[in-house]
Amino acid sequence: MSRQTNDPLRPGTLREFTGQPVLTGRLRVLLTAARSRGGMLDHVLLAGPPGLGKTTLAHVIAHELDVPLVPALGPGLETMAHAVTLLTGVTGPAVVFIDEIHRMGRAAEETLYAAMEDGRVAITVGDGPAAEIVRLDLPPMTVVGATTQMGLLSAPLRDRFGFAGHLAPYDEAALAGIAAANARRLGFDLTDQGALTLARRSRGTPRVLNQRLRLVRDVLHVEGRPAADDALVRDALDRFGIDELGLDDLGRGLLHALCVQFGGGPVGGAAWAASVNETERTLEAHEPYLMRAGLTQRTARGRVATPKAFGHLGLPAPAT
Ligand code: ADP
Numbered sequence: 001m002s003r004q005t006n007d008p009l010r011p012g013t014l015r016e017f018t019g020q021p022v023l024t025g026r027l028r029v030l031l032t033a034a035r036s037r038g039g040m041l042d043h044v045l046l047a048g049p050p051g052l053g054k055t056t057l058a059h060v061i062a063h064e065l066d067v068p069l070v071p072a073l074g075p076g077l078e079t080m081a082h083a084v085t086l087l088t089g090v091t092g093p094a095v096v097f098i099d100e101i102h103r104m105g106r107a108a109e110e111t112l113y114a115a116m117e118d119g120r121v122a123i124t125v126g127d128g129p130a131a132e133i134v135r136l137d138l139p140p141m142t143v144v145g146a147t148t149q150m151g152l153l154s155a156p157l158r159d160r161f162g163f164a165g166h167l168a169p170y171d172e173a174a175l176a177g178i179a180a181a182n183a184r185r186l187g188f189d190l191t192d193q194g195a196l197t198l199a200r201r202s203r204g205t206p207r208v209l210n211q212r213l214r215l216v217r218d219v220l221h222v223e224g225r226p227a228a229d230d231a232l233v234r235d236a237l238d239r240f241g242i243d244e245l246g247l248d249d250l251g252r253g254l255l256h257a258l259c260v261q262f263g264g265g266p267v268g269g270a271a272w273a274a275s276v277n278e279t280e281r282t283l284e285a286h287e288p289y290l291m292r293a294g295l296t297q298r299t300a301r302g303r304v305a306t307p308k309a310f311g312h313l314g315l316p317a318p319a320t
Pocket of ligand 1: 007009010011016017018019049050051052053054055056057146178206207208210
């Protein structure tokens, strides 16, 4: 079966998927068992921040089972009819991948978890007293749900997943390995030290790493240099405003606003995001890393900047 993705940097098999060793080890057991039974996997829930490989793993599972992947988006599944249309559109064994599954509507969710449990959907045919409930058998399917907010999933839906895996940010060595492999795929030389520097400035996230790897390639081509060594990687990232901690202009802008405009906080999320003309959704993408890097904290009274944040921006720490 094809990889069913246009992203040349997306790993297609479990073997090519670098990092997340605990999760991939468990998936390997489940996949091997399912293959030896000649059947499908129990439903899989993948949780974790954006860009860590949830969609990639859903494709990997489909590839390893040699079945197609049928993609859907949680926010597009509101009503029972939406869920029925999705499920009855599956014509043979398949992985049904629902991204942002925590954003499904209640009615769609109830239809889905009934189908996950007994492999059937109930459809009402006709109106009024003549209405009839028809139950349709579905082909064998594995539902793979991805979520960035496990806590927002309803308990009944969560319970229908036989396996839940959590993706954590990648360590530098894993990211450097991905950088080296992907530089080869993109057709340029990246030195070990260059790969490590790139990894350090990619916020533990393969999606961010791949975006930055492409910037490095572009600078390499423009400069006409033979290989992306440490100096070239630093120069490329500096030019695009990506600093030593991997923050980009927006991340630094947020930090600057918190330190300067709000005197280090505490401030509420909405006010903080608005101060750089962004919404709280943007904050959702940046704040986890700011916290992980020890630059900001969440307190009962709001977000605050740490002394490290002031130091990183070259600002004097406020008197306490
Ligand atoms: P998510 O669904 O968690 O937001 P994706 O699966 O879309 O993340 O991954 C984002 C990008 O990062 C993918 O296009 C892929 O190229 C890359 N990627 C993710 N995980 C890995 C990995 N373990 N190894 C190599 N590349 C990866």
